[in-house]
Amino acid sequence: MAIKNVMIVGVGGQGTLLTSRIIGHVALNSGLDVKISEVHGMAQRGGSVVTFVRFGEKVYEPVVEEGMADVIIAFERLEAKRYAKFLKKDGVLIVNDYRIDPMSVVVGARKYPSDIIEELTKTYNVVSLDAGKIATELGNGKVVNSIMLGVASKYIGFSKEEWLNTLVATVPSKTIEINTQAFLRGLDN
DSSP states (O other): OOOEEEEEEEETTSSHHHHHHHHHHHHHHTTOEEEEEEEESSGGGTOEEEEEEEEESOOOOOOOOTTOEEEEEESSHHHHHHHGGGEEEEEEEEEEOOOOOOHHHHTTSSOOOSSHHHHHHTTSEEEEEOHHHHHHHHTOGGGHHHHHHHHHHHHHOSOHHHHHHHHHHHSOGGGHHHHHHHHHHHHHO
16 A cells, blocks of 8 residues: 555644544554654644644655645645645645634734635645534534544545544544534535
8 A cells, every 4th residue: 555645734722633643543453554743833822733644554754745645634724725735736635614813814914815715726626615514513513623534534545434433432432422423424525
């Protein structure tokens, strides 16, 4: 198996780290070598968070280089724009159509770019969804990451059962049912 490169990008508190752990465990449970590298940029203050997950027969480096990501899961539009350059030509960029203003926008030093998703679709293979709306429909706004993971699973590989078994083993027991529902909604999206 060729090495698969996945990036998860978002803002602190969005569940990007849990998402990367689930992806890593699915690959590990399938007998693959896995490397995960997390980059926290002021994560606790709403800053950018980037996680690289690489898996295959043998993985030597944990970091994905520009132009090498098979899949990028972006939990926020501006983060999708910031890291799209890491995507391979035939890769897929999964974008949660959600906006979190960075501090520079909050204080009025910069404007939040408009039409980010439309611009990205001109260059990249983009799958866009409003995971927040779906999470609200499910009754729990905190399951956006499981929805995004469900969508991404179609492009990352592994069986639905492997994903669900890992999800159940990873999330807190009291949230298994809602996270399973969220994953399946993403998978069906």
